[in-house]
Amino acid sequence: MSQTTLTTLSPDWPCQVKSPGNPDWERTATRWLRDLLPARYAGYSTLTRHPALLARHAQLQLQYEMRAVQVAMTTSRAELPTMGMVEAVIENTIRLYAVELEQLSRLARGVRLVTEALVATTTSPRRR
Template identity: 75%
Template sequence: MPQMVLTSLSPDWPCQVKAPGTHDWERTATRWLRDLLPARYAGYSTLTRHHVLLARHAQLQLQHEMRAIRVALETSRVELPALGVVDAVIENTIRMYAVELEQLGRLARGVRLVGDALLVSSGVPGRRR
């Protein structure tokens, strides 16, 4: 298995994952990726045994979460008053969604980086984005 060691990591590289090429980095990457998924996915051995599939699924999961947050953000001012939610709570909800969308974006960038590093580690050239 080819080893790669980066001299500097992207600011989007997750702090919970060791640098590629260091001892046990793939285990930390797998654990981090698995933690991003709903708990029910831990029982799927296909995902837990194949790191690249796990990274792909985590990326898809985050994309769907981001879509859901965007819909919630875009519809809050129209739909929440009809549910009896007061303006102050609506504004707090919109801020919460905006913060969550930013956080999910950071996680998605981290998943892409980790996934690319796992591909290289397994001998498959990384994706270019």
């Protein structure tokens, strides 16, 4: 329980997800996690019926999104001029990628916390 309490006190805990132990907290976690994924994943009942599995997939999805943004940011100065982009557009694009990378990092921290809480909830009856 202390791990769950610490999780809910973190500033990285997503405000859209109720704290563990509250009624419907897993439902709010599932909805939030599902919203992080591309819409096509909503149709996979295996993911939506198993919140910890959904959380794992959301972690992977965010990792790949972060890699894509990092590649886009680091290649902007070399590739965007060949596409006819002017310096001001390139600089704005790099700033956009930096903001997006920070947002994705914040989401990834939240997903990690929710995952830990879901796994603790899922495995706690077996530990007893």
